[in-house]
Amino acid sequence: MKNGDKKHIVIIGGGFGGLNAALILSHARYRITLIDRRNFHLFQPLLYQVASGGLSPADIAFPLRAIFKRQRNIQVVLGEVNEIDLGQRQVKVNETTYTYDYLIVATGAGTSYFGHDAWAEFAPGLKTIEEATAIRGRILSAFEKAEVENDPEKKAALLTFAIIGGGPTGVEMAGAIAELSRHTLKYDFLNINPSLARILLIEGNDRILPSYPPELSQQAVHYLKHLGVEVLSGHYVNDVRANQLTLRNNKSDIKVPAATIIWAAGVGVTSLGHALQQKYKLDSDRSGRIVVNNYCQIPGYDNAFVIGDLAHFKPDKGDPLPGIAAIAMQQGRYVAKYIIRSEKGLATDFFTYLDKGNLAVIGRKSAVAYRGKVKFTGIFAWLIWLFVHLLYLVGFENRILVAIQWAFNYFTFNRSARLITYTGSPSRS
Amino acid sequence: MKNGDKKHIVIIGGGFGGLNAALILSHARYRITLIDRRNFHLFQPLLYQVASGGLSPADIAFPLRAIFKRQRNIQVVLGEVNEIDLGQRQVKVNETTYTYDYLIVATGAGTSYFGHDAWAEFAPGLKTIEEATAIRGRILSAFEKAEVENDPEKKAALLTFAIIGGGPTGVEMAGAIAELSRHTLKYDFLNINPSLARILLIEGNDRILPSYPPELSQQAVHYLKHLGVEVLSGHYVNDVRANQLTLRNNKSDIKVPAATIIWAAGVGVTSLGHALQQKYKLDSDRSGRIVVNNYCQIPGYDNAFVIGDLAHFKPDKGDPLPGIAAIAMQQGRYVAKYIIRSEKGLATDFFTYLDKGNLAVIGRKSAVAYRGKVKFTGIFAWLIWLFVHLLYLVGFENRILVAIQWAFNYFTFNRSARLITYTGSPSRS
Numbered sequence: 001m002k003n004g005d006k007k008h009i010v011i012i013g014g015g016f017g018g019l020n021a022a023l024i025l026s027h028a029r030y031r032i033t034l035i036d037r038r039n040f041h042l043f044q045p046l047l048y049q050v051a052s053g054g055l056s057p058a059d060i061a062f063p064l065r066a067i068f069k070r071q072r073n074i075q076v077v078l079g080e081v082n083e084i085d086l087g088q089r090q091v092k093v094n095e096t097t098y099t100y101d102y103l104i105v106a107t108g109a110g111t112s113y114f115g116h117d118a119w120a121e122f123a124p125g126l127k128t129i130e131e132a133t134a135i136r137g138r139i140l141s142a143f144e145k146a147e148v149e150n151d152p153e154k155k156a157a158l159l160t161f162a163i164i165g166g167g168p169t170g171v172e173m174a175g176a177i178a179e180l181s182r183h184t185l186k187y188d189f190l191n192i193n194p195s196l197a198r199i200l201l202i203e204g205n206d207r208i209l210p211s212y213p214p215e216l217s218q219q220a221v222h223y224l225k226h227l228g229v230e231v232l233s234g235h236y237v238n239d240v241r242a243n244q245l246t247l248r249n250n251k252s253d254i255k256v257p258a259a260t261i262i263w264a265a266g267v268g269v270t271s272l273g274h275a276l277q278q279k280y281k282l283d284s285d286r287s288g289r290i291v292v293n294n295y296c297q298i299p300g301y302d303n304a305f306v307i308g309d310l311a312h313f314k315p316d317k318g319d320p321l322p323g324i325a326a327i328a329m330q331q332g333r334y335v336a337k338y339i340i341r342s343e344k345g346l347a348t349d350f351f352t353y354l355d356k357g358n359l360a361v362i363g364r365k366s367a368v369a370y371r372g373k374v375k376f377t378g379i380f381a382w383l384i385w386l387f388v389h390l391l392y393l394v395g396f397e398n399r400i401l402v403a404i405q406w407a408f409n410y411f412t413f414n415r416s417a418r419l420i421t422y423t424g425s426p427s428r429s
Numbered sequence: 430m431k432n433g434d435k436k437h438i439v440i441i442g443g444g445f446g447g448l449n450a451a452l453i454l455s456h457a458r459y460r461i462t463l464i465d466r467r468n469f470h471l472f473q474p475l476l477y478q479v480a481s482g483g484l485s486p487a488d489i490a491f492p493l494r495a496i497f498k499r500q501r502n503i504q505v506v507l508g509e510v511n512e513i514d515l516g517q518r519q520v521k522v523n524e525t526t527y528t529y530d531y532l533i534v535a536t537g538a539g540t541s542y543f544g545h546d547a548w549a550e551f552a553p554g555l556k557t558i559e560e561a562t563a564i565r566g567r568i569l570s571a572f573e574k575a576e577v578e579n580d581p582e583k584k585a586a587l588l589t590f591a592i593i594g595g596g597p598t599g600v601e602m603a604g605a606i607a608e609l610s611r612h613t614l615k616y617d618f619l620n621i622n623p624s625l626a627r628i629l630l631i632e633g634n635d636r637i638l639p640s641y642p643p644e645l646s647q648q649a650v651h652y653l654k655h656l657g658v659e660v661l662s663g664h665y666v667n668d669v670r671a672n673q674l675t676l677r678n679n680k681s682d683i684k685v686p687a688a689t690i691i692w693a694a695g696v697g698v699t700s701l702g703h704a705l706q707q708k709y710k711l712d713s714d715r716s717g718r719i720v721v722n723n724y725c726q727i728p729g730y731d732n733a734f735v736i737g738d739l740a741h742f743k744p745d746k747g748d749p750l751p752g753i754a755a756i757a758m759q760q761g762r763y764v765a766k767y768i769i770r771s772e773k774g775l776a777t778d779f780f781t782y783l784d785k786g787n788l789a790v791i792g793r794k795s796a797v798a799y800r801g802k803v804k805f806t807g808i809f810a811w812l813i814w815l816f817v818h819l820l821y822l823v824g825f826e827n828r829i830l831v832a833i834q835w836a837f838n839y840f841t842f843n844r845s846a847r848l849i850t851y852t853g854s855p856s857r858s
Contacts, residue, residue, distance in 0.1 A: 038849065039569060039573060039847075039848065039849045040848050040849075056485035056486065056487045056488070056846075057485065057848060057850065058485045058846035058848055059485070061848050063847050063848070065614070065617035065618070066617070066847075069616050069617055070616045072619065075619050077576075077577060078570075078573040078576075078577075078849075079577065093577075094577070096577060129848065129850055130850060130851055133850075140468060141507075144468060144507040147506075147507075148506060148507075148508065148522075148523070148525060185494070187498050187499045188494035188495070188498055189494070190501065190504050400833070404829070404833070417485075417487035418468075418492050418495075419468065419469050419486060419487055419490050419492070419558065420467065420468045420469075420507075421486065421558055421559060421562075422559055
């Protein structure tokens with residue numbers, strides 16, 4: 001059978017969902033085209049480590065071509081999809097048109113500012129490598145500027161770090177900045193004491209980690225307070241501008257002068273996902289996720305699947321699934337198997353999510369975790385976190401390197417990747 | 430003795446020269462201010478490894494504050510020097526004025542396009558982390574674009590890589606791109622064969638590595654040819670524009686369509702060095718380096734030193750010293766000792782450069798090296814190179830990490846840091 005005779009599967013997005021689908025399908029007798037805007041798979045759960053100088057971008061990014069090296073039935077295409085035509089079964093990337101037998105859309109989530117896009121400039125999100133290195137630069141620059149600032153008010157604003165959003169990413173980011181300031185940078189400056197930096201974690205809900213059991217939210221607050229993080233739950237963001245954040249709780253407005261503001265709150269959909277939803281008037285939820293059926297299919301288009309953060313999947317019993325890596329991975333594998341079975345004329349059961357547990361890490365030896373009704377906290381939860389993350393890191397080389405860096409960071413409080421680099425070229429010397 | 434009573438030494442630049450001066454002076458009883466535009470010391474000789482995806486930026490960049498952690502007599506200032514006043518003994522950084530007893534100017538070299546600054550856009554230099562990651566992105570993007578290009582001429586241009594300048598940096602960069610295309614990426618694409626990429630090394634002189642013994646230049650050409658690099662010595666650059674390079678040899682003009690052009694040729698001085706030279710009408714050489722006396726002093730200003738790539742130092746016997754790391758390091762240490770002795774009322778001999786040898790590496794197991802009249806080639810020279818570079822890498826942690834990455838790269842031909850990142854933010858998803 002020639003390549004041209006094989007069924008053609010187009011996968012858009014090399015994140016957790018798309019990658020897992022491709023890994024299974026590439027061993028079957030199909031021709032696969034994997035399209036991504038980036039040339040690497042990004043291990044997003046560790047982006048906060050890049051943003052806080054603990055890891056280098058390459059430690060958590062894996063070239064897609066390297067993953068599929070020597071597999072001649074999968075073509076990796078670096079490019080942006082301009083258009084999806086579900087009727088003609090076509091996907092366009094620049095001037096090239098790919099006609100598919102099956103389509104898997106797995107473009108993931110973007111950052112949403114709830115209609116306040118002007119806030120993006122002052123409060124970057126944490127979704128891409130570039131955003132992570134930009135945030136790293138902002139955090140480190142704030143300490144540098146505070147060191148040479150004479151005005152006490154400006155100095156205080158420079159030493160205030162506000163993280164908006166009390167989900168796992170916000171909690172992890174707050175813990176990482178706390179450790180950076182309390183330990184790594186402790187003796188690095190002459191005019192300021194980095195340990196006195198004010199770190200705020202802001203959550204609109206009445207508790208952080210709202211999707212976790214309440215006891216774990218409490219335990220996370222306890223760990224964060226121990227690291228010197230001020231936890232402000234029940235506080236909404238009213239305005240974000242340069243060096244100033246305005247919060248609102250049920251009583252009043254609170255102005256917080258802060259030079260560094262990080263947005264870990266709103267999750268939206270990618271522009272491609274939005275365009276697809278608009279074009280075919282697909283049902284979507286409040287955050288723009290496309291409603292799929294029990295097989296992860298776009299209703300009315302049996303050969304087109306949406307998985308991962310872009311998909312709104314509601315199980316027969318229970319709430320719609322949240323946008324987390326584990327679900328994207330399971331959906332990717334499910335859809336791959338669905339296609340393989342379907343080609344053999346076999347039916348496949350509904351997708352069901354097997355919840356393997358949830359984990360949020362706070363600093364260098366604390367975490368909160370639960371699986372079903374079992375809860376873990378403290379260093380034991382942290383060790384689980386360490387083990388799970390190392391296990392999932394794709395490359396063998398990276399896994400060892402990350403482990404070594406972590407070991408060093410752990411024992412020395414050092415963070416070797418704390419470079420201030422520039423998105424624009426720095427003025428030529 | 431209070432800090433305020435101590436003699437104040439201002440060092441501008443945390444490169445090889447400034448860092449080595451600071452390391453010695455920080456152990457003496459002085460107050461030191463180390464000013465740099467960046468928050469890290471950069472191990473520039475390995476920048477080409479970042480540009481070719483072998484190492485991460487943080488592997489070769491060491492936070493200055495981490496190096497001087499806990500040394501309370503040294504203040505690291507992140508900032509750009511606006512003005513040097515040799516008469517008033519003052520250095521200005523933004524609004525802050527530093528009055529010094531001794532000044533060490535070690536701002537290093539910039540890239541010079543010999544008056545053709547418009548070429549910079551199409552042929553970036555290799556002096557900063559940002560330039561290295563930008564070059565890495567250009568090289569990898571060229572392969573990606575070639576994979577989806579149908580026009581044979583455009584495809585050929587995309588698979589042509591031109592390195593301008595046959596000094597050690599150019600030779601190393603050409604070797605690294607050759608290995609990337611011949612080995613790392615060999616099986617990564619379906620529509621192109623990366624091994625067939627054309628790699629040109631262009632040198633105006635009649636041989637590459639012109640400062641090396643002629644036999645070693647020949648040997649380097651031999652190694653490069655073995656890797657498939659075309660060496661064009663005796664070729665000058667006449668014009669550089671998007672996707673096209675025009676060369677001139679003694680016969681005619683040659684047009685070379687090439688999407689990726691890297692400038693490893695001209696070395697100029699920093700803008701601060703230039704401003705200083707202009708302000709005080711200091712003698713300078715053709716590339717703008719400031720002529721210093723036998724003590725590395727600015728003539729007429731005994732308490733102001735210029736060292737490293739910015740200094741034009743001519744020994745009593747022999748040619749002016751070239752701009753290489755070993756000389757900057759030795760001058761940094763020399764000037765530190767000069768100051769310490771001077772404060773004790775002791776005279777110091779002229780600076781003399783102890784030549785410990787020169788090394789250029791070509792690919793993963795070849796190098797050429799010489800020390801005095803002794804020459805080394807092949808894998809033995811490569812092992813010396815490996816040893817020397819690991820020895821000089823500042824941080825203990827990084828040294829081990831770099832060694833592990835190298836070992837992996839060596840045995841697997843993998844290059845894990847081959848990410849295409851963007852200097853501007855990629856279009857938001």
